[in-house]
Amino acid sequence: MTGNCDTQGHDYSSMVSSICQMKTNYNQMKLRYNKCNILLASALLGISSLANGTPPRKQQNLQKPNIIHILADDVGFDDLSCFGSKHILSSNIDHLAAEGCKFTNFMAPHATCTPSRASLLTGRYAPRINNGAGVDVLWPTSKKGMDPKQEISIAKLLKKQGYTSAIIGKWHLGHLPQFLPLAHGFDRFVGIPYPNDHGPERSGNTGSKRLPQIPLIYGDSIVKRCDNNDLAELPALFTLEACQFIQENAKEGKPFFLQLSNIETHTPWFVPKGFEGRSTIGAYGDAVMYLDQTVGIIMNYLKKMKLDKNTIVVFSSDNGPLVHRYPELEACYGKYATVDQDREHALRDGKYQARFEGGTRVACIVRWPGVVKEGTSNNELIGGFDFFTTFLKIAGAEIPTDRVIDGKDILPILKGEEGAKSPHEVFYGYTGHGLLQSVRKGNWKLAVPGRGHWASDPLAEPLLFDLSKDLAEKKNVAKDYPKVVKELLDLAEKGNNAIKNHKPMPFALD
Numbered sequence: 055m056t057g058n059c060d061t062q063g064h065d066y067s068s069m070v071s072s073i074c075q076m077k078t079n080y081n082q083m084k085l086r087y088n089k090c091n092i093l094l095a096s097a098l099l100g101i102s103s104l105a106n107g108t109p110p111r112k113q114q115n116l117q118k119p120n121i122i123h124i125l126a127d128d129v130g131f132d133d134l135s136c137f138g139s140k141h142i143l144s145s146n147i148d149h150l151a152a153e154g155c156k157f158t159n160f161m162a163p164h165a166t167c168t169p170s171r172a173s174l175l176t177g178r179y180a181p182r183i184n185n186g187a188g189v190d191v192l193w194p195t196s197k198k199g200m201d202p203k204q205e206i207s208i209a210k211l212l213k214k215q216g217y218t219s220a221i222i223g224k225w226h227l228g229h230l231p232q233f234l235p236l237a238h239g240f241d242r243f244v245g246i247p248y249p250n251d252h253g254p255e256r257s258g259n260t261g262s263k264r265l266p267q268i269p270l271i272y273g274d275s276i277v278k279r280c281d282n283n284d285l286a287e288l289p290a291l292f293t294l295e296a297c298q299f300i301q302e303n304a305k306e307g308k309p310f311f312l313q314l315s316n317i318e319t320h321t322p323w324f325v326p327k328g329f330e331g332r333s334t335i336g337a338y339g340d341a342v343m344y345l346d347q348t349v350g351i352i353m354n355y356l357k358k359m360k361l362d363k364n365t366i367v368v369f370s371s372d373n374g375p376l377v378h379r380y381p382e383l384e385a386c387y388g389k390y391a392t393v394d395q396d397r398e399h400a401l402r403d404g405k406y407q408a409r410f411e412g413g414t415r416v417a418c419i420v421r422w423p424g425v426v427k428e429g430t431s432n433n434e435l436i437g438g439f440d441f442f443t444t445f446l447k448i449a450g451a452e453i454p455t456d457r458v459i460d461g462k463d464i465l466p467i468l469k470g471e472e473g474a475k476s477p478h479e480v481f482y483g484y485t486g487h488g489l490l491q492s493v494r495k496g497n498w499k500l501a502v503p504g505r506g507h508w509a510s511d512p513l514a515e516p517l518l519f520d521l522s523k524d525l526a527e528k529k530n531v532a533k534d535y536p537k538v539v540k541e542l543l544d545l546a547e548k549g550n551n552a553i554k555n556h557k558p559m560p561f562a563l564d
């Protein structure tokens with residue numbers, strides 16, 4: 055890289071400094087525990103060569119583009135300046151958007167980490183996972199996970215096309231070895247198995263403070279238990295590891311798939327000292343800006359490696375933002391988990407519920423030079439699981455036919471082809487275990503009555519919103535359109551039956 059700058063020319067000396075400090079920390083850890091594997095050592099020692107941006111030695115197969123999905127955690131739809139934030143300047147992500155396309159009608163597709171990530175990797179609504187058992191938020195005490203014997207991950211399918219795959223960052227699909235990424239066909243995993251707020255400070259659902267310190271895992275081995283200072287440094291480490299992975303594949307001339315699931319902006323919003331107070335809206339804003347900086351470094355590195363033209367880069371969040379104050383979290387982490395409820399959002403509600411748009415509609419950007427038109431915006435409804443099918447088709451891989459795959463090929467939409475329409479006439483808002491909370495058809499959105507789940511209260515009567523006029527879902531028009539309510543309630547029943555009977559969703563296209 056030229057100096058310590060990101061794609062916008064901003065200085066990131068503090069991040070380099072924090073990486074160097076991390077190198078020291080981890081060398082000390084290595085001495086203490088002698089558990090550090092070769093990968094860790096090579097990644098840390100490779101800082102200087104990474105900084106030089108060594109170009110690839112072998113020509114990559116241009117028919118097989120690399121794929122990088124930068125998966126943010128709990129970032130709000132409008133908490134990026136390119137998506138309308140007036141409080142958070144995300145200049146590197148904005149730059150990514152300027153070089154690609156913004157998708158303004160993108161569904162995560164679930165409202166919490168575990169089901170959303172399961173869906174991304176399998177192309178299926180999460181309630182279908184594990185033969186219909188579904189997956190919901192997992193804890194360090196959980197014995198369950200996404201079962202590789204029952205699910206086929208994108209990594210496993212891309213491998214047959216010559217791809218090397220890595221997940222770097224948060225996993226959250228089961229922390230026991232039989233559920234970790236290597237068991238799902240990933241060649242590399244560097245990260246934490248569950249969220250950064252599932253450490254000993256957290257009482258959570260366990261009713262005690264007996265949770266262990268967050269483990270940092272390489273492959274399937276725990277190399278370190280993270281304290282709060284370590285957690286603040288993890289995004290830098292993950293960025294470094296991502297660059298290392300890119301570099302190694304570039305040297306080999308192999309196509310790669312990288313899911314960089316950095317932990318920002320999941321609570322606690324710890325950042326290195328250089329980032330404290332960088333935003334004007336507190337710890338959450340600082341965390342978004344830290345995330346933004348890591349995106350800039352990745353993009354700058356790709357360009358220096360001359361890989362950016364043959365790499366699809368997707369940026370999205372796994373679910374909506376934390377919008378309600380949680381006394382339990384505040385008690386654990388203070389200002390690093392205290393939500394500013396006065397801040398207005400474009401969408402109603404947020405993380406934990408699929409009833410309103412704020413839980414599942416998130417910012418999404420795709421950059422692919424020569425294919426995705428620069429500086430464009432698209433409002434067709436697409437879902438996170440569509441990337442599963444689309445990436446596989448681009449790579450020339452087979453889509454599994456022995457199970458229902460909900461994800462559709464959205465390449466025509468990515469290309470901005472004239473007349474390219476959403477492949478989802480109906481879209482469902484499910485919890486990970488199959489509680490249906492909403493149904494969308496076109497601009498009609500029905501909040502389905504039923505019991506509450508996490509942040510959502512029980513709902514006695516259906517609510518209907520016209521998203522074309524009321525994106526914030528403030529005006530319930532159910533009484534004005536009883537036929538629409540009935541149609542969507544019928545679709546809700548059909549959707550539930552489709553999930554229950556392992557069938558495609560209503561109106562799903564082949």
Ligand SMILES: [Ca+2]
Nearest residue numbers: 127128167372
């Ligand atoms: Ca999340």
